[in-house]
Amino acid sequence: MKTVGGEPIDTEGKILLVNYWALWCKPCREEVPILNQFAQSQENIVVVGVNFDTLPIPVVTGQMAKLGIEFPVLSSEPAGRWGQPRPDVLPTTLIINADGTWKKTLVGPQTAAEFRLALQ
Numbered sequence: 001m002k003t004v005g006g007e008p009i010d011t012e013g014k015i016l017l018v019n020y021w022a023l024w025c026k027p028c029r030e031e032v033p034i035l036n037q038f039a040q041s042q043e044n045i046v047v048v049g050v051n052f053d054t055l056p057i058p059v060v061t062g063q064m065a066k067l068g069i070e071f072p073v074l075s076s077e078p079a080g081r082w083g084q085p086r087p088d089v090l091p092t093t094l095i096i097n098a099d100g101t102w103k104k105t106l107v108g109p110q111t112a113a114e115f116r117l118a119l120q
Contacts, residue, residue, distance in 0.1 A: 001048070003072040004057045004064070015045045015119060016096035018078065019071075022052040023063045025090040027109035032067050034112050039071035044098070045119070049073040052090055095119065 001009045019035055021028040039047035049069055051060045054077055064073055079086035082102040084094055093110065095103040095118055104118055 001078065002075045003048075004060050004075045005072075006075070007072070009046065009048060009072055009074075011046050011096075011100075013044075013098050015098050016094075017045060017047045017115070018050060018074075018082075018094040018096060019047065020050045020052045020087050020090055020092045021067070021069075022090055023066060025052070028091045029067055031091050031109050032069055034110070034115065036068070036070040037112065038115060047071040050077060052087075 001011070003009060017035070017038065019031070021032070035047050035049075038045060049064075049071055051063065051073060055063070057075060060073060077086065082094060082096055082100070084102055084105060087105075087107070089107050091109055093106040095106065097103045106114070106118055110118070
């Protein structure tokens, strides 16, 4: 997996939160600060974003700046990678275990407490 900047993402031995977002999605915008906090404060968790609209990378990076996204965003759609379909509702966050297997899908905006509970 690579970011929109072309950097590889090291997920080995870590839980992965894969968050689908879009600029037009108000609940997504409200969730960004919570995901930013998780990305910075959790040693064993990696937060990555996926632009739902699959826009060109320069557009995605501009939208990331508008939303204040501080976590890496994937350069391509990972649908099917963990046996899960592309979501129909935003925001959607996939929780991927440290061994790379799908654990849970969270649909709709989540609070920090709801993310923590889902990660237990």
